[in-house]
Amino acid sequence: MNKKILNQIVILTLCNVLTYSLFFFYRVFISRRIGSVGMGLYTFGMTLYYLFYSISSGGILTAISKYIAENCYTVGLKEKVVFVLSKILFLWSIMIAILFWILNPFFCDFVFTTPQLKHLVYPLIACVVVVTQSAILKGFFYGIQNPTPPALAEVFENIVRLSITCPIFLTVSTSSSLDTKLLLSFLGILIGEISSLSFLWISYKFKYKNPQILINLSDIAEISSNVFKVSIPLATASVVGMIFQSFENMIIPKTFEIIGNTKSQAISIYGIINGMSFPAATLPLVIINSLSIIIVPTISETKINTKALNSRINSFLLLTIAISLPVTCIFLLFPTQICNLLYKNSQAGVYLKHIAPAIVFYYLSVVLSSLLNALDKANFNFILNTVLTAARLIAYIPTILLFKSEISYIWISNIFALISCIIMIEKISNLEFEFIIEKRIIFLIFQFAVVCLLIFTILIFLNITSMQVFIILFLSGYSLLSYFIFLYQKRRKEK
Template structure:
């Protein structure tokens, strides 16, 4: 089997992520205008339950499939791969069905006792229907990630988003007039249809992929051995992710409650939560489509290199990944720090979102590095380390939310996010350096990109104020400014020798 390169896989996922996020922004802008900040807040309250369901039914199994398939592929044991994927789908669907029944029957209790929002009962019952499909799709995607065949998972992302948007558009006139409870339910219906379409696509792709392959030798692992190998890896991964996801869910659920303790009404607290989680954070994380795709591709790439003891490849992969992530993160910081109001007004027509963007701008490099470093650690088999670090960060965040939000309001929550993210990233980085013996290149990774980002953002700001705004609307002016900012930033990176022609040649060879 032809070995797929890390860069190729990351670029494929990045292209899909770019399309998905652009569509997602169109979707969020449409939804924010349709149901308002309070409606977005209700929708975001459903996400902790969604993430817990995915974590229990799919997260550990999917990552285990990715790693095991990569290892068996490196050893050319193709028969074992087929057996592993069959067992993983059976396990994930079985667990998903149990979770679906639980969510459906306990939806009133979850909504009133945990989320403290009875208007989410209908949404939770609808959400229950898609858990088995979501779990099965994640397992099959793990198969493709393990083979480093990123096209199929990437296409499924795009199809999922298109399906979601189409459902919202077609059903909006029926649901929206019925109130925020039904508006929130409409968003969940769109999400469920997207999960179903994604599952059907990856399932058909898997069937076709098997048919194209030549007959392979019998698996060397029997059913018990395959199941054991999967569970030995999946159980601790799922346990770790469950605890970290549970802590993260507690954070998200606490935010509106503690904002009310600060003195806000229920509607105000839900609205601010909706602005932050449904509007500001998607913008903050938009550039991370590049680093997020990289983190997914890193797991099988590093696992495969480790399986054959290729230390040189591990060093090269880790170094390039950290460097690339720093370039994106530092560039994003200057973008959101210099143009927060313009972005908030041009995209959502809400200046308050711009204030949130400015406050979160400085944490972008840590946000993005956190995902990349986690992918490296998972590829190195250091899941326990990522678990410990995430638990520490979540505990810090929960303590900040509990004690500071009732006193300082939303600023207390922003401090919680910033401090916990910095702590997790630094702990991840320390562990990666320990297990790879990598040397920090602060000048190339941080100082030069920072200088390039400052110079390019100030240049773009000048162009926006003195030329573009006098000729175009704010929305078009910002579109042209982003293009100019990207081009100038890349030029300054070359001038300051943070990237070189050799880097481009390496990228070209690897595509």
């Protein structure tokens, strides 16, 4: 991995650590003010927002960064991309925001059966327009491989959100209702996004103070077709995913009710799992997200160079595995302590313990998906995500009813994360270039991980919580296996 990419990873990682820490603090602050039921409603509101955000600008950031990176030597192209798409997508996002406003009562009344939300999500409707413009500018900066402005914009966003929203919360929290608190939570999202867009726009204008742009119809047609042919499959996948997420938000709490919980308890359990436990498990994704963001432009830039392509793919995959394994051990050893520290909620720690064994698969799926997008396999990603999401949603209901436990919901998610990784690695291994780390080596790693996953499952099922010795053996065995794999690769290269 060359120095330029390492510098980008370091910058993004440092900024992402700060960004995620600030946003995570915001979520923890919010969760303590609105409680587990409020977090369930907050999850429903954000799901609705992400659905319309995906329709408005899903895949745009990736498509723009890919297009600019592939045409980095074309003079004036990147400025034209920003100019053309900012106008087209502004009109499009306005239309989607209006659609959001019209359909909001239907979703809140009939899909989520949470009518109190329909008067609270108006800040998120405005967010759709703001975030679409931000996606264009972020795609521009990532395309020219200058990740600093987008990274700093996200830091600035979270600082502004915390500095404005938290004091308001502390002022009115003792006398305000849950509805007021939820409205303030969503308003904080809007305030942060406006500040992020302002920072990005100032950074862009500082770099290109008065760009002389000559646009004709052929430029508009070319830019639009090249960007949208990448963004539409990604946006479609994102929209389908959010539709399935909406169904999940509607079905899973109802299923929890069937197995003996009240409606309030069902929403609370769902809110703890998706608003506390999963966010805690994915907090270290800040580093993985740094990788996934720069994968598209860096891989797009080197697709004609097989040696460089192999090197970067191998580095991304192995770094992801190296990060996820220690994280798995930490969350297995101290799930309750972590969740008590963050949320003052020990039940979130119980769920986190069940999520932890599959962390490596959740992390790898993020990187593998970005690799496939960079290698022009966005359509494959769309089909895979759609099929697996539908199958997972179907599998949730009988499994929860059979075992009469919300833990089944987590383990179905874990199993499908594993399946997704295996299929994506199989696809990458069979693309039209020589993949240095051979497919059987990758599957050897996965077989080892699956064995560990099964052992963790047995230990958890038997209520054996003292796993320090096993984890030491796990890391030792994995390190030994990795050593022999690299030794094998080195000897093959020497031949």
